[in-house]
Amino acid sequence: MRSRGDRFFAGSVGGLAMLVPATLLLITALLLIEAFPAIRTYGLSFLTTTTWDPVKLVFGAGAYVFGTLVTTGIAVVLAAPVAIGAAIFLTEYAPRPTRAPLGFLIEVLAYIPSIVYGLWGFFVVVPLMRSTIEPALQTTFGGIPIVGSLFSGPIVGLDLFMGGVILAIMILPILLTVTREVLAAVPSTQREGMLGLGATRWEMVTRVVLPYARAGIAGAIILGIARAFGETMAVTLVVGNSSTAISPSLFTPGYTMASAIANQFTEADSDLYFSAIVEIAVVLLLVAIVVNAAARLLIRRTGAAREGLVL
Amino acid sequence: MIGVKERTPVAERAGPEPATRLDAAPEPAVRVERLNAYYGSTHAVGDMTLELPSRSVTAIIGPSGCGKSTFLRCLNRMHEITPGTRVTGQVFLGNEDIYWQGVDPVEVRGRVGMVFQKPNPFPMMSVYDNVAAGPRLRGWGLSNTDMDALVERNLRRAALWDEVKDRLRRSGATLSGGQQQRLCIARALATDPAIVLMDEPCSALDPIATYRIEELISELASEVTIVVVTHNMQQASRVSARTAFMLAGEDGVGRLVEYGKTDELFTTPRDERTEAYITGRFG
Amino acid sequence: MNAALALQSGVGRNRVLRRRHVLEQTMVVLLGTATLLAGGLLALILGYVIVRGLPALDLAFFTERPRPFGVTGGGIAPALIGTLIIGLVAGVIAVPIGISAAIFVVEYRSGRWAEVVRFAAELMAGLPSIVVGVFVWAFLVRGVIGNYAGIAGSVALAVIMVPIVGRTAEEVLRLVPNSLREAALALGAPRWRVVLNVVLPTARAGLATAIVLAIARAAGETAPLLLTALGNVFFSADLFKPMAALPLQIYQYAVAPYDDWHTKAWGASLVLVAVIAAVSLLLRLAIRRGTAS
Numbered sequence: 076m077r078s079r080g081d082r083f084f085a086g087s088v089g090g091l092a093m094l095v096p097a098t099l100l101l102i103t104a105l106l107l108i109e110a111f112p113a114i115r116t117y118g119l120s121f122l123t124t125t126t127w128d129p130v131k132l133v134f135g136a137g138a139y140v141f142g143t144l145v146t147t148g149i150a151v152v153l154a155a156p157v158a159i160g161a162a163i164f165l166t167e168y169a170p171r172p173t174r175a176p177l178g179f180l181i182e183v184l185a186y187i188p189s190i191v192y193g194l195w196g197f198f199v200v201v202p203l204m205r206s207t208i209e210p211a212l213q214t215t216f217g218g219i220p221i222v223g224s225l226f227s228g229p230i231v232g233l234d235l236f237m238g239g240v241i242l243a244i245m246i247l248p249i250l251l252t253v254t255r256e257v258l259a260a261v262p263s264t265q266r267e268g269m270l271g272l273g274a275t276r277w278e279m280v281t282r283v284v285l286p287y288a289r290a291g292i293a294g295a296i297i298l299g300i301a302r303a304f305g306e307t308m309a310v311t312l313v314v315g316n317s318s319t320a321i322s323p324s325l326f327t328p329g330y331t332m333a334s335a336i337a338n339q340f341t342e343a344d345s346d347l348y349f350s351a352i353v354e355i356a357v358v359l360l361l362v363a364i365v366v367n368a369a370a371r372l373l374i375r376r377t378g379a380a381r382e383g384l385v386l
Numbered sequence: 387m388i389g390v391k392e393r394t395p396v397a398e399r400a401g402p403e404p405a406t407r408l409d410a411a412p413e414p415a416v417r418v419e420r421l422n423a424y425y426g427s428t429h430a431v432g433d434m435t436l437e438l439p440s441r442s443v444t445a446i447i448g449p450s451g452c453g454k455s456t457f458l459r460c461l462n463r464m465h466e467i468t469p470g471t472r473v474t475g476q477v478f479l480g481n482e483d484i485y486w487q488g489v490d491p492v493e494v495r496g497r498v499g500m501v502f503q504k505p506n507p508f509p510m511m512s513v514y515d516n517v518a519a520g521p522r523l524r525g526w527g528l529s530n531t532d533m534d535a536l537v538e539r540n541l542r543r544a545a546l547w548d549e550v551k552d553r554l555r556r557s558g559a560t561l562s563g564g565q566q567q568r569l570c571i572a573r574a575l576a577t578d579p580a581i582v583l584m585d586e587p588c589s590a591l592d593p594i595a596t597y598r599i600e601e602l603i604s605e606l607a608s609e610v611t612i613v614v615v616t617h618n619m620q621q622a623s624r625v626s627a628r629t630a631f632m633l634a635g636e637d638g639v640g641r642l643v644e645y646g647k648t649d650e651l652f653t654t655p656r657d658e659r660t661e662a663y664i665t666g667r668f669g
Numbered sequence: 670m671n672a673a674l675a676l677q678s679g680v681g682r683n684r685v686l687r688r689r690h691v692l693e694q695t696m697v698v699l700l701g702t703a704t705l706l707a708g709g710l711l712a713l714i715l716g717y718v719i720v721r722g723l724p725a726l727d728l729a730f731f732t733e734r735p736r737p738f739g740v741t742g743g744g745i746a747p748a749l750i751g752t753l754i755i756g757l758v759a760g761v762i763a764v765p766i767g768i769s770a771a772i773f774v775v776e777y778r779s780g781r782w783a784e785v786v787r788f789a790a791e792l793m794a795g796l797p798s799i800v801v802g803v804f805v806w807a808f809l810v811r812g813v814i815g816n817y818a819g820i821a822g823s824v825a826l827a828v829i830m831v832p833i834v835g836r837t838a839e840e841v842l843r844l845v846p847n848s849l850r851e852a853a854l855a856l857g858a859p860r861w862r863v864v865l866n867v868v869l870p871t872a873r874a875g876l877a878t879a880i881v882l883a884i885a886r887a888a889g890e891t892a893p894l895l896l897t898a899l900g901n902v903f904f905s906a907d908l909f910k911p912m913a914a915l916p917l918q919i920y921q922y923a924v925a926p927y928d929d930w931h932t933k934a935w936g937a938s939l940v941l942v943a944v945i946a947a948v949s950l951l952l953r954l955a956i957r958r959g960t961a962s
Contacts, residue, residue, distance in 0.1 A: 092774070096788075106807065161704040164700035186946075188891070190923075272496065287509070287510055306797075352803070
C-alpha cells in the first residue's frame with residue numbers, strides 16, 4: 076500500500092540514485108564516441124606503435140603503454156614485499172599496543188594528495204636518485220649480463236625507475252591495509268593446527284597463513300596495480316615526459332598514459348589529436364574496470380571482513 | 387574427596403642428557419603437579435595434580451566451562467599461545483618438566499600430538515603433505531621413498547589409507563568430516579609422539595564417524611598414551627581406561643573432583659558431585 | 670619406531686631446532702625494520718613539507734594573488750577561494766546523489782536496481798581521476814560550455830566524490846538498527862517518513878563524517894581539475910571561466926624555474942595537507958565525543 080508520499084519519495088531517491096549507473100554509462104559511451112575517430116584510424120597499432128606525431132597525425136601510444144607497465148611493475152616489485160612483510164609483522168609479531176599506531180602511520184600515507192607526492196619526489200628524491208642511488212645501482216649491477224642493461228645509460232634522475240619508486244610509496248598503504256585484513260581472516264583453527272604440530276610462528280605463517288591467504292593477497296596486489304595505473308600528478312613530475320624510445324634501461328625518461336594526457340591535453344588542436352588523447356583515457360578506463368572487478372572478486376573469496384575500502 | 391592414584395616418588399630432575407631409546411622400558415607417562423592456568427586475571431584451572439598411565443586412554447569429563455580443554459592445552463603448552471595467559475605448576479612428560487625454565491615450547495608441541503574439536507586439515511596442502519607436515523617441520527630429511535612409507539604407515543594407523551590411497555595428492559578439504567578428522571589424527575601421529583591429546587575429537591562428527599574414531603582410539607592406545615577431553619560420558623566409558631572428572635567451583639576455578647578407573651568411576655563414584663554429574667542431575 | 674620423549678632443555682643440542690628459531694628471529698628483525706621504515710616515510714614526507722613550506726607562509730601568501738613570472742611576492746589567495754568554491758559546488762552536486770544512492774541501496778534493497786546502483790558505485794570508485802577529467806574535458810570543456818570553467822571542475826570532483834560519499838553513507842545507514850525502523854513502521858509511519866525522520870537523523874553524525882571526508886579527499890585531487898578548471902592567477906568567482914584551485918597552483922609553482930615559486934609550492938602543500946589533516950582529526954574527535962555522550 077503505497078501512499079503518494081511514499082511513491083514521490085521512492086521516485087526521487089531512486090531517480091537520484093540511478094544517476095550513478097547512468098553517469099557511468101555516459102562516461103563510457105562519451106569517451107568511446109569521442110575516441111572513435113582515432114580508434115577507427117589507428118586500430119590496434121595505437122597500442123603497439125610508438126610514433127606520436129601530432130603534426131603528421133600519426134598516433135601510436137605504445138611508449139605510453141610501455142611506460143605505464145614498467146612503472147607499475149617497478150611499483151609492485153618494490154611495494155609488495157614491504158607491504159606484505161609489514162602486514163605479517165603487524166598481524167603476528169608486533170607488540171599489541173604498537174599495532175594500531177604503526178598501522179596508522181603507514182595507512183595515513185594514503186591521505187596525502189598526489190601532487191604533494193609529486194613535489195616531494197621531484198625536489199627531494201630525484202636529486203638523491205641522480206647523485207647517489209642510481210649511480211650506485213649502476214655500479215653494482217651494471218656488470219651482470221642481462222640484469223645490467225636494466226641499469227644502463229645516462230643518469231638523469233627523472234626516469235621510469237623514479238616513477239616506479241614514487242608509485243611504490245603511493246600504493247604501499249592500500250597493499251598493507253588489504254593484506255592485513257586478509258591475514259586476519261585466516262581462521263584460528265588453521266593457525267593452531269600448525270602450532271600444535273610444533274611449528275614456530277614464522278613456519279606457521281609461511282606454511283599455512285600465507286598459502287591460505289594467497290588469493291586475497293593477489294587481490295591486494297591487483298588493487299595496488301589499479302591504483303598505480305591511473306596515478307597522474309605524482310608520476311608526471313618525476314617520470315621525465317620526454318622520450319618515446321623504448322629501451323631496456325629503467326633509467327630512461329618516459330611517459331605513462333596518464334602523464335601523457337596531462338602533458339598534452341592543452342595542445343590538442345586537431346580533432347584527431349583530441350580523439351587520440353581521449354583514446355588513451357579509454358584504454359585506462361577499460362583496464363581500470365577489468366582490474367578492479369578482478370581484485371574485488373579475489374578478495375571477496377577469502378572472506379575478508381570489509382569488501383569495499385574507502386581509499 | 388579426590389581419588390588419586392598413589393604417586394610414585396618424584397623422579398630426579400633430568401639434566402641435559404637425552405633419555406635413550408629403550409625398547410624394553412615402559413613409555414613415559416604424564417604427571418601433573420599443582421597445575422594452575424590463568425587467562426589474564428581469570429583463574430581457569432586450579433591445583434590439578436594427577437598421573438596418567440602410559441599406553442592407555444584417559445578421559446577428562448565435566449560440564450562446559452569446567453576447564454577441561456584449558457587443562458588439556460596445558461599439557462603441550464598450547465595454552466600460552468593466547469596472549470595474556472599464564473601457567474604455574476609442573477607437567478612431567480617422562481622425566482622432564484615441560485615448564486622448566488629453559489624448555490622450548492616449540493619442541494614440546496612437536497613431541498606431543500594434538501587433535502582438535504573441529505577437523506582442521508590444511509586446505510592448501512594435499513593429503514600427503516598434511517601428514518608429512520610434522521616430519522618436514524622437524525627437518526627429518528627423509529628421502530622420497532622413506533617419506534612415502536611414513537605417510538602410508540600413519541594413514542594406515544589412522545584407518546584412512548584405503549580411502550585416500552588413490553587421491554594422496556588432492557587437497558585434504560575434499561574429504562568428509564570423519565575422514566578429515568582421521569587425517570588430522572594421522573598428521574598428529576606422523577612425528578611419532580608418545581602422547582596424543584584430543585580435544586572433543588568427535589563432537590563435530592556424525593555417529594558413524596564418531597564410532598569409527600572411537601574404535602581408532604582404542605586401537606592406538608596400545609602404542610600411544612592418549613588423553614581425550616569429552617563432554618559425552620558414554621564415549622568416555624566406552625573408550626577410556628581411566629577417567630578424570632572436573633568441575634568449576636563457586637569461585638569459577640576448574641578443579642579435579644575425582645579420578646580413577648573408568649568402570650569404577652561410573653559405577654561406584656566416590657564423590658557425590660561425580661554421581662550427580664553422571665546421573666545427569668546437572669551439567 | 671618410537672622416538673623417546675627427551676626434551677633438551679636450554680643447551681639446545683638440537684641443531685635443527687636452533688636453526689628454525691634463528692630463522693624466525695632473523696625474519697622478525699627484517700620485517701620489523703621494514704615496518705618501521707614504512708612508518709617513517711610519513712614523517713619523512715611531512716617533515717619536508719613543513720620545513721620547506723613554513724618559510725613561504727606570511728600574510729601576503731594568504732591574501733594576495735600570484736605575481737607575474739619572475740617577480741617575487743604574491744600568494745595563493747585565488748587558489749584558496751577557488752578550492753572553496755569548486756569544492757562546495759561539487760559537494761552540492763555529489764552529496765544528494767551519493768546519499769540517495771546509499772538510501773536506495775540500504776532501504777530499498779529488495780529491488781534489483783539496488784544491486785545495479787551498488788555495483789555501478791563500486792566501478793565508479795575505481796575510475797582513475799584522470800579519466801574522469803578527460804570525460805568532463807570532452808563533455809563540458811570542449812563540448813557544452815566551450816571553455817575551461819570552474820564548474821567543469823566541480824562536476825569532475827563530484828563524479829569522484831559520489832562513490833566515496835555513497836559507500837561511507839551506506840555503511841553508516843546499515844549500522845542503524847532495524848528495530849528502529851520496525852518500531853516506526855509499526856506505529857503506522859509511511860516508509861518515507863521512517864527514512865527521513867528516523868533513519869537519517871540517527872545516522873546524521875556518520876553522514877556528516879562521510880560528507881566532510883569526501884570533500885577533503887576531493888580537495889586534494891589535481892588531475893581532474895587540470896583538464897577542467899585549468900587554473901587562474903586572477904581572483905575570479907565566475908564558475909564559467911577558468912578558476913584557480915590549490916592543487917593546480919601547487920603544480921604551476923612546482924614546474925616553474927624560480928626558487929621562490931618552489932618555496933611557495935611547498936607552502937601551498939603545507940596549507941593543503943594541514944587543512945586535510947585538521948578536518949580529519951576534528952572529525953575523529955567529534956565522533957569520539959559523540960559516541961561517548
